[in-house]
Amino acid sequence: MTPSLSTASATADTFTLGPLQNGPACCIPTPILSIENLSLHYGDKPALAEVSLDIYRGCITALIGPSGCGKTSFLSALNRLSDLIPGCRVGGRIRFGDADIHDPAIDLQGLRRKIGMIFQKPNPFPLSIRRNLEMPLREHGVDRQDELDEKIRQALTDVGLWDEVHDRLDAPALGLSGGQQQRLCIARAIVLEPEVLLMDEPCSALDPLSSAVVEALIQRLRGRYTVVIVTHNLAQARRIANYAAFFWMREKVGKLVEFGRCQQLFDMPRDDLTAAYIAGISG
């Protein structure tokens, strides 16, 4: 991982987020999201059952496990993006702070503003770099131009993109490289000042160098945001996460096998399946 380290230190002075926080915020875990007995069906087909865990404020929680075991489904239930999928039903309870996210009276747009999401494939809108950030801000009621400019500058600086794009903010976002597009998507999410960021394999579509830059960025988001990240890269999970959740298919349904501190899960897994998966035997 030499490229990762060198890139991270090369861009370190351009970030304004605080230094990496390894301990304090996570020493006294306070749940920001509490998931109780979550189940999820696509039509009649169950995809996920009996999942209960807490996501702790300010920490990075990694979701690991083989493809098709419901990690992405789990993620999309947390901001109710699963509502968009025809025939998708979610059971159980998800509490965000003191609100039940399935409360019929909940402000869904407000919820999704507070729980941002980054997708596997970078998906900037076919707008200019500036408009990608400005349009969501305006839709959420930020109107003053100086305020908009400042928030956009801050978000782009936070993701380390400002120096690369500040002289071409009106160029098409789709003209950026893959890694830049993904960082723009992260900027687009954090410009709305969310509390939680859901990331669905944010590095898997990127080349190794861009992936290292994005990984370093995610590390820097710790503390300020709560991050839930799906990753197939176990080494990455181990490097960045405070907590890890291991999912596995049992009787064709995704189940949570083990959840705990990342180091414990990797070094002293309680479950044999976890141990085997981490050792690369049945992954």
Place this chain on the structure above:
Amino acid sequence: MRELIGKPAPDGPDLALTIAIWGGAALVAGSFLALLGDLLWHGAARVSWDFLVMAPEHAGKTGGIGPILASTVAILAVALLAALPLGLATAIWLSNFTRGGSLLARQVNLSLDVLAGVPSIVFGLFGNAFFSVVLGMGFSIAAGGLTLACMILPIFIRSVESGLSAVPDEWRRGAAALGLSQAAALRHILLPAAAPAISAGMMLGIGRALAETAALIFTSGYVDRMPESLLDSGRALAVHIYDLSMNVTGGDQAAYASALVLIVLLLAINSVAQTLTGRFLARRISQP
């Protein structure tokens, strides 16, 4: 691998394909040019400012096409004003369901395809029975325009709907994940991204409406006076051309000239339509 050197691949099939493709394109472009040339040859001499603004005399043999141009534009305006908002709304509604692949959406699509293929004379009879008689509009520009709107709608809806369905889902999910309303996603992303399809649908519709004769004879009629309101009867250009070439001896030159004007009008209106969709939709998005 010596046998690969010095022996070019046999190019018979490729050559045949090349000839077929170029031949096909030449045939299509050639027949359009021949048609345009024929119109220019027979009709250009007759087209003048007077021809465009004067009222027709002697059943159109002499005089101009002023009132007819006015009626044509009025009928088209009524048709577009009715069809565009309705069609846009239907297409948006429909594209929400077709992406889910529901049975209802497939049946609505099928019936739209059938409607798009219904002969225009049938639309004319329907328009006469419904707009002229039941709604009491009589032979009028309003009745003709609304009948044309019914004809344009299926083409326009299908075109816009396929454009919206082609917009990548990741933008929809991205917009939803940012807490944007559906209206915002439509306004900022989906409609602008579908602008080429919207503009294509509009042009197909305008072309069909301007060329229509059968549906208008029964609805907007063929009175060639200058219309004073939308409830007056008015003669469309296509109806005028039909009348001149079929019913008026010695009307051929005027028919050619009118056809030439019709084609120029079609090109002009299409470029205006394209500019408008470009200004209001396409320029909102920014592609590399």
